[in-house]
Amino acid sequence: MSAASSAFLEHRRGPLTGLSDLFWRRPKLLVFLLLVPPLLWLGVIYVGSLVALLMQSFYAIDEFSGMVDYDVLTLKTYGELFRPANLDIIIRTVLMAMAVTLASAVIAFPIAYMAARYVRGRWKAMFYLAVMLPLWSSYLVKIYAWKLILAKEGILNWIFAQLHLTGALEAYLGLPVVGGGSLSISYTGTFLVFVYVWMPYMILPTQAALERVPVNLTDASSDLGGTPWQTFRHVIFPLALPGIIAGSIFTFSLTLGDYIIPQIVGSSRLFIGQAVYAHQGTAGNIPLAAAFSVVPIVIMGLYLWMAQRKGAFDAL
Amino acid sequence: MTTAVSLKAITRRFGEVLALDAIDLDIAEGEFFAMLGPSGSGKTTCLRVIAGFEQPSSGELSIFGQRAEGVPPYKRNVNTVFQDYALFPHLNVIDNVAYSLMLRKVPVAERYSQAEAVLDMVKLAGYGMRRPGQLSGGQRQRVALARALVNQPKVLLLDEPLGALDLKLREQMQEELKSLQKRLGITFIFVTHDQGEAMSMADRIAVFNLGKIMQVGTPEEIYLKPASRFVADFVGSSNVLPPDFVARTTGKASWASLRPEAITVTAGAGQPDLTGTVVARNYLGATTRITVDLGGQRLHAVLPSGAGVPLEGSVVTVDFDPSALHRMDDTP
Amino acid sequence: MRSDAPRAPWGLKLAAGAGLVFMIAPLLLIFVYAFTTEERTYQWPPPGFTLQWFGVTWGRTDVWQALTLSVQVATISTAIALVLGTLCAAAVSGSKFFGREVISLLVILPIALPGIITGIALRSAFGMTDIPFSFWTIVVGHATFCVVTVYNNAVARFRRTSGSLIEASMDLGADQFQTFRYVILPNIGTALLAGGMLAFALSFDEVIVTTFTAGQQQTLPLWMLEELVRPRQRPVTNVVAVVVVLVTTIPILLAFYLTRDGDQIAGSGK
Known part of the structure; x- marks a missing residue:
């Protein structure tokens, strides 16, 4: 068996180990990095779309032109329900x-x-x-x-x-x-x-x-x-x-x-x-x-x- | 003697909770050291700080003279036997043991021969191809031990290593661990809440309570000369006597401990302060333990079993040599 | 002592049996219809049986195109869902942080809300940002609701892969990446595979969100829907229905066996 002489394993170096050390010292950074892609996808694209859709319900169709009037926020559409x-x-x-x-x-x-x-x-x-x-x-x-x-x-x-x-x-x-x-x-x-x-x-x-x-x-x-x-x-x-x-x-x-x-x-x-x-x-x-x-x-x-x-x- | 592990004013906070409160501790190379205390006393946190799973909030930690704060566990030449063994369920026994060798890129043949040698040392030769799930609790414990020892760490940490085993197996493993440690000369630090286990295995014991070390010493020192009421209470079956009682019998007020075997008991009433009634009688084999009620203060005494042991409800007088009283500070 | 499996009352047996028949018989019926000689109606009992419709379906390029598109969409959506679901599961189980309930809710939302809401929301978002409908808009929709199957499977397994295994690995000299490769991945692998299978099945079958996120492309469910609303060649639809049942059944069976084995592996560590 090969006994390591030192209290620490000095041979552990290299860029990956360095990154691992960083994550080990800052576990919150790792969690943050893990969450960035799913949060971008679900939180920004998906929830963003949902919110945009819900916002639409606070506008109303202009009765004359038949177009959506984006200037006025109104509960009129909910009234139609x-x-x-x-x-x-x-x-x-x-x-x-x-x-x-x-x-x-x-x-x-x-x-x-x-x-x-x-x-x-x-x-x-x-x-x-x-x-x-x-x-x-x-x-x-x-x-x-x-x-x-x-x-x-x-x-x-x-x-x-x-x-x-x-x-x-x-x-x-x-x-x-x-x-x-x-x-x-x-x-x-x-x-x-x-x-x-x-x-x-x-x-x-x-x-x-x-x-x-x-x-x-x-x-x-x-x-x-x-x-x-x-x-x-x-x-x-x-x-x-x-x-x-x-x-x-x-x-x-x-x-x-x-x-x-x-x-x-x-x-x-x-x-x-x-x-x-x-x-x-x-x-x-x-x-x-x-x-x-x-x-x-x-x-x-x-x-x-x-x-x-x-x-x-x-x-x- | 070289100092293997040194803690200076190590403090660990979890939010508002102070898990370790300015711990100072030096553990010598080759020592079999026990950390004893009730659950939540900080002993496991202390072990995890040494392993590198927890970082001290403040203080200095050195391992063989090198500062270790901020050094991740995979860079410390310290290995751990976990309480639940933490064997990798997807690997068989030999690959579990050879895991650290695999990480160090030891060639396959050498890897397995080393692992086999360590398995042999823990009396599990030939079990290499089994899965952890096919082993008994005692066998898993040995695999965990082999896996932690294969690297020849400078320090081996054991977290309640025998907690999950039954009594018979536990006693056998205690002896084996002790002789293994003597043979390898590696510093063992183990955590336990069982004072009997700590007493029988350790060279020195640190007694933990509420994130502080109450006393460090050899088993004899801890047993015979507990530094505080807590240690006397937790470690021994000693009687803990309050200052007023001690003042009445010796004239000087202070907390004191009194070992049950130092007490003699005679039938019938005597000096009023030392006369009481036997309220309990526990047969322990060669000895019998009785509990005497002295006007509210209860004393345990251990007597040789036989006809001389007073019956429950009988009136007795107790006596002891005042020099057997060990005075303590009154830390609860 | 009570025997392991007490006898069920006959009334219960009857009710449960009838319930199972109600669930399974309609699917079996489709298999019968795939062989009927009747072309224009859903006549029962079938006047005769033939294998010719399998040949006819085999020669239909529109079916092949739809099938190919569905497989492509399901494959890429599953791959994206695997990455996103694993990341979420790792983050949620790796540490305790204030937002974990929010993450779980976020992942479950696309499947908890009616598909039509997800579909219209994405459609209007694509419209507002002038993104043309394409293969990739379908994939975006599918991957969004597929994350949940991967996440649920992975989170359950992460929970059973005890923290001390990860600590043991680091204790023995493995850095975080080695720990992931040698300990975490082997322990969650089958769960990921099972989650991926379910994601594939979910995407392969999805029609509502697809209706809103597809342009000219026609996935197999869109093709089916078209046939349901305006039947053209009923026997071909029958054959496609059988194929769809088989294609979705296989991943479900595989996922079932994978997680069952996984449970045994995980259970053996205790």
Whole structure:
């Protein structure tokens, strides 16, 4: 063995070592240098663009020229949001987001509960993949699949016909609001696709929350004479709630901002995303489009604030 | 004797907290030195200052006479055995041990033969191809030791090296570390909160509390002549006696320590100041420790086990030679 | 003692099973449609099966161009996201500084906000600064929301790569660069690879932001969207859909196995 004679390793020299010494003496300099590229990209380019967009909402279209008047800061565009037609769009979107979130929670819970409590080993990995693959599958392909399913000549109508239930389906489509000319141009169709596309985002947070419920807690409840339903109602559900709320952040937010699903499957009545798209595109009313994009941000801000008070972020 | 590590008025602040408060300490070459203290006493910070992971806020640090403030850890010929061993999980045992040789561009064959030799020294010959995850706690400890020793550092630092091991293994490792240190002649500095460990291994001990060194000395000095109430309390099973009690028995008021084996106990009431009731009795094998309540002041005494040990609740008189009282300053 | 896997009540099994079928069956349906002989409608059951549409799709230059563009965009966006995400993760875990929550928020924002907002914001920013829409404007948009997958994976692994490993490396004589190369990189490597795979899948599939940041270029999702809104040759769309499912599935599976192995490696250090 070669023993170094000195207390210090004098052979360590060179430009890289010198730079390393500098960073070692000034760790904040290193952190600063590490952060410069991402901060430039995300902080300057991205947030800068967002702020610029939001600024647009404080201008208004000049009614005579049809051009944006950049001389006057005004809340007039926000006022336009409260016109009945626009208010309709907002209410419709929020109601849809709520319905989708509720349905997602109901469908996701058994899957999450099963995965958290009852499957082990290889099955657990299979379960995980069965959730992850649809979650990460192509968004457009998922919508496309439902276009196939909901088509007049498609599989769903075929199943109803095979079961001799075509009459029941037609009666359902005759109902107000949820009905329509066919499934693919009804709110029901839009709702189904929304649930299909966003529901997987509910499963993982719910499962994570359920996995933190100690098994002996449910045992204790049954020991104390609780029926399975009482155990669920008073022990499991309250403990899983933060996870469900965390998942609902995704389903709610993603439904709020979507404009492609209602465009492809649904009636001609607009959702917020479609309104933003229409105003910035063909209508050329960037201020109104910007004001419309503030709506989901504000709603999500409120939602996150409430979710945080319920402790949902620990489950993310 | 050469001074291996010298600290002069070393202070380390973390914001408002004074982790090290003007520490002065000289550690001689070849010494087995222990830093003893409760958690948060500054002993680990002191070790990290010597290793170079922390910089002193003020003061002078010298390693073998060379000033070391501002010298990064990778330039110090000082190596550390970490409390959690910090073995690289992506490397097998031999590559863990040979890591520093690899950095120094030692040729591969020589690198591995040196590493194998050190593994042999810590009784892990043939374990080179295993992953750290496949080893037991004691084996990982030995790998960490081998990795730190392969460079033949001038000073080896050990941070609670035996803390994670069970009692039997800990006693065995204590002996091995001691003999290894004697054989290699390297200065060992180790941090521990276990006074028994410090006593049995170290040549000298520094007792830390609240960022200060309370006392430096050999195990005997620390045990027999604690400099302060804190040291007596922390290091030993000694009785710590308040000034009024000492004044009543010897006529001179000061804090003092009294070792339990210096106390004799006789049945029945005697001098009122020294008469009390036995409130506890702990059988320790060859000896039995009893606790006597003297009107609020409790004294521990260690007696040979047997029929002569008074029963719990019996009235006894205690006695001791006033020269056995060791007076201390009253630093808490 | 309780057995490892208690029996699930049948009602739960049924509900979970139905949920999984609901999630997976529509994707499988696409595979069936790729072989149908029916050209003009979405007729079920398919009147017959054929392989001819795979050949037809193979010969379609517009599909190839879109696929090539998507792969190029995803590759470059992933590379940028890898660099930016790793830098962020290293900075956040390397030291405690006041702004770490801000950094996390900044990274998550592009994916937390509806895609249409990110898209329009970037579009109007490009418009205001007179940057013409091109391949690179698409990449800017994609890299922005891809950073999060790399960052999340890297941060989780950095957290498990304990600080004492880095100190041990420096203690043994490695400077900061050597420590990065010999200790940090091997320990976070699989996490970066997994994050990169997810970033690739995310970019390859993205349509909303792309709608706003592309000029004349057509990525594969833009091509799909066009077919969804105005179907031209349905069987070709069916085949492309199958290909897209397969192309996104492979990175997800790889990422899953990479992080699973990584967990074992990281866990072995304890």
